[in-house]
Amino acid sequence: MKLLDIGEVAELCGLPASTLRFYEEKGLIASVGRRGLRRLFDGEALDRLSLIALGRSAGFSLDEIGDMLGLDGPPRIDRARLAERADELDQTIRRLTALSKALRHAAECPAPSHMECPTFNRLRRAAVARGREARSPAKRAPSPRSGS
């Protein structure tokens, strides 16, 4: 299997090399060796990076992801936790759906102030209400680096 330079991995996964070093330092990924000083990665690193991206976009912190993937080692995944997080995600999805509708309505509604519009207020309440019980932020996947 072809071994990859950190720059190639960076290219393939869309993360800057500094982030890959940072992830390695945290034990989230591992290089299979070095050529001189340079790290060499194999396909497993790419798999793990894809799982990391998945976890990040599900709102897990890097530490949580580390727990789940097994810091250095084969992924061992806590199924109960995944199901729980899936439930939370479904909540979030419902909330964001209400939110999207509210935004779209606000963008079109001619009422002078949105606070006077019953439709907006209904959607607003729907969007915010569920947020109260959220556990931690669900971030989008890390954005690609700015350059290029």
Add this chain to the structure above:
Amino acid sequence: MKLLDIGEVAELCGLPASTLRFYEEKGLIASVGRRGLRRLFDGEALDRLSLIALGRSAGFSLDEIGDMLGLDGPPRIDRARLAERADELDQTIRRLTALSKALRHAAECPAPSHMECPTFNRLRRAAVARGREARSPAKRAPSPRSGS
């Protein structure tokens, strides 16, 4: 209209008083006056706080929300931006939906390693793919303060 102490506002909106002071400092909310040193708020602050919560949960930064609500003043909302963000939210929703399915599948699938499961891999790709073009994180609504 009844005027509210910062503690009462905090109680009503579920944010700590320190956050309300912080928001006031940023110009996101304003008190209508003071009783001695103490800030007094009216209903409008609650409305704005609810819009702030809405904006936060849509993934706007406090600065962006400040722009939209008009730092100190009546909300003047950029409709094009709202529609644009609604589109982005819809993207996020689709991604999170794939993600939720992937997590749920991972929680149930008996395959020894998820990386070997075609279903998981398909969902994984679907969940991660769209994340590449995301602009900024869509956070959940701010969590209620820890105590009580």
Add this chain to the structure above:
DNA sequence: ATACGACTTCAAGTCCACTTGAGGTCAACC
């Protein structure tokens, strides 16, 4: 009148996920 506790200010600290900078190494190409 006095004590209490909820408020006040301002500066500094925290957390997370990275990024940046300085100074150094070295594999590969000409």
Add this chain to the structure above:
DNA sequence: GGTTGACCTCAAGTGGACTTGAAGTCGTAT
């Protein structure tokens, strides 16, 4: 064999959104 540019390490810095701490003020209940 020399240059180059991608890599290396380690420490420190960044940004957003708050939180905490110290020291002080003051409305309200007893």
